[in-house]
Amino acid sequence: MEKNEQVAFFDRLKNAMPPNVNLAAELAAILKVSTDSIYRRFRGETALLYTDIVKIQKKMNLKQAVLFPVDTIEEVNFILARPAYGNDIKPFLQEIADQMSLAQRRAQLHVSLTSDDLPFFMHFLTPGLLRFKLNVFSNSPMDPNGHGEEPNEEMQHLFSTILLRWLEADSDEVWGPAPLDSTLKQIEYSVANGLINKKYAESLHKELNTLIDIINEWSSSGRKNAGPILGGNIKLYRSELNVGEMNLILRFGEEVSVYKSNYGYGYLQTEHPKFCQETQEWITEMENKGILISNSGEKFRVQYIAQLRASLKASAERIGI
Numbered sequence: 160m161e162k163n164e165q166v167a168f169f170d171r172l173k174n175a176m177p178p179n180v181n182l183a184a185e186l187a188a189i190l191k192v193s194t195d196s197i198y199r200r201f202r203g204e205t206a207l208l209y210t211d212i213v214k215i216q217k218k219m220n221l222k223q224a225v226l227f228p229v230d231t232i233e234e235v236n237f238i239l240a241r242p243a244y245g246n247d248i249k250p251f252l253q254e255i256a257d258q259m260s261l262a263q264r265r266a267q268l269h270v271s272l273t274s275d276d277l278p279f280f281m282h283f284l285t286p287g288l289l290r291f292k293l294n295v296f297s298n299s300p301m302d303p304n305g306h307g308e309e310p311n312e313e314m315q316h317l318f319s320t321i322l323l324r325w326l327e328a329d330s331d332e333v334w335g336p337a338p339l340d341s342t343l344k345q346i347e348y349s350v351a352n353g354l355i356n357k358k359y360a361e362s363l364h365k366e367l368n369t370l371i372d373i374i375n376e377w378s379s380s381g382r383k384n385a386g387p388i389l390g391g392n393i394k395l396y397r398s399e400l401n402v403g404e405m406n407l408i409l410r411f412g413e414e415v416s417v418y419k420s421n422y423g424y425g426y427l428q429t430e431h432p433k434f435c436q437e438t439q440e441w442i443t444e445m446e447n448k449g450i451l452i453s454n455s456g457e458k459f460r461v462q463y464i465a466q467l468r469a470s471l472k473a474s475a476e477r478i479g480i
Contacts, residue, residue, distance in 0.1 A: 162203035169201050171225045172215075175414055177265045189218045220261055222414035222430045235434045237419075237427040248297060251426065252317040258409050258416055259324035266412030268328040271442050273398070274405040274420075275335030277342065277370070283322040284373060284385070285366040288342075291355075295345050305359035326383045329391040333398050333445045339367060339467055343474040350478050361480040367471055375464045381454035396449035397463050408439055415439075 176182055183197045190197070190211055199205040216226060259268055272278060282289040287305060294301050301307060310318070346363050349355045374395075377383050383390030405420040415435040418426040429435070452463050 165200070165207045166203045168207070168212075168226070171413075172221070175221075175225050175265060175412060185219075186215065189214055220257070222411075222416060225414055235429055235431045237429045248293070249314065249317070252314070252321065254428070255409075255418070256317050256320040256324070259321060259328075261411055261414070264411045264414070266410075266414075268324060269410045270325060270328045270330035271332075271408040271410070271439060272330070272405060273333040273402040273442055273445050275338065275341070275401055275403060276405070277334070277338045278332065278405060278407075280322060280325045281370055281373075283318045285369060287362055288366040288370075289318070291346075291349075291363055292342070295349075301349065301354050303354065303356045303359060305355065305362060323388065326385055326388050326390045329393070330383070331394045331396075331442070331446060333396045333402055333442060333449050335398055335402050336400070337470060339470050339474075342367065343470065347474060347478055357478060357480050360478055361475075364471060364475055364480065368468070371464060371467045371471070374467070375460070378453040378460050378463070393453055394446070394451065395453040396446050397452050397459070398445055398449040400445070400448065402445055406438060406442065408435065408442065 173182055183194045183201070186197045186200075187194045196205060200207050200211075212226070215221065261268075279292075282292050290307055290309070291301070291305070293299070293310070294307065299307075309315075346355075346360050350357060350360050373385075377390075377393055378395050381392055381394075383393050405418070407418040407420070407426075409416045409418070414430075415432070416428060416430050417435050417438045418428050420426050450459050450463075452460050
């Protein structure tokens with residue numbers, strides 16, 4: 160690494176860390192050298208080796224925006240981590256939980272997303288619906304009465320971590336015109352094919368109705384409060400256009416990751432700065448074309464909530480519950 164690039168790298172790293180972090184001491188512990196040696200690296204007097212960068216990246220989970228300047232990389236590389244049907248979704252959830260929990264960052268987590276369906280975070284608020292969705296996307300056998308095995312303690316911890324981080328973070332979210340339709344069709348299909356009984360379907364509908372109540376409360380207050388948790392601010396937009404599978408941006412200041420969902424609990428992930436920037440610009444464009452539901456005129460919020468309840472009622476009539 161050239162001297163000027165090395166100095167610039169450490170400048171970016173310093174800007175990403177909170178002011179109370181002793182960066183020299185942290186790096187000295189990671190590289191197992193003295194703090195004087197680290198300061199020489201800061202000034203470019205001692206070369207920073209590739210192996211050093213790898214150790215720092217792994218320990219501090221640095222994003223590409225910190226590792227490399229925006230204009231130096233044109234090729235976009237994605238990490239594929241899409242659990243296919245029947246595969247374990249734990250790696251995906253662990254990745255999201257880890258990225259939402261970056262330690263020693265100056266900036267707080269901010270979430271931006273677009274999704275035709277309810278964001279998967281919402282499922283974590285309702286245990287019965289969560290279990291149903293997990294069975295659908297893992298292609299696991301369902302108990303017709305909804306008495307399936309509960310997720311293990313490790314999975315429960317991941318659900319809680321992701322949910323808490325999302326609730327506490329400020330977020331800008333663009334939802335498609337019919338965010339319940341996918342889940343309602345899955346319930347209807349399961350009933351029609353004898354996978355679940357109508358009593359179980361009715362309990363899932365009740366949990367969806369609970370989610371509608373939560374959405375109504377959040378859009379009214381503009382905050383994602385949940386019980387004792389004082390949630391972050393939410394700007395919720397209703398899009399008249401289909402925005403596709405979920406595009407998720409997790410941002411800590413200049414450190415950004417983009418997740419593009421293919422279906423359900425799976426994603427392509429990149430930290431490419433230019434791609435992240437363009438994805439953010441696209442989400443902003445969808446916000447400008449959408450209708451702000453939260454902290455806006457009551458008319459639009461009432462219409463949106465009524466639409467959600469109408470789709471739930473229509474599905475109940477088709478099932479016969």
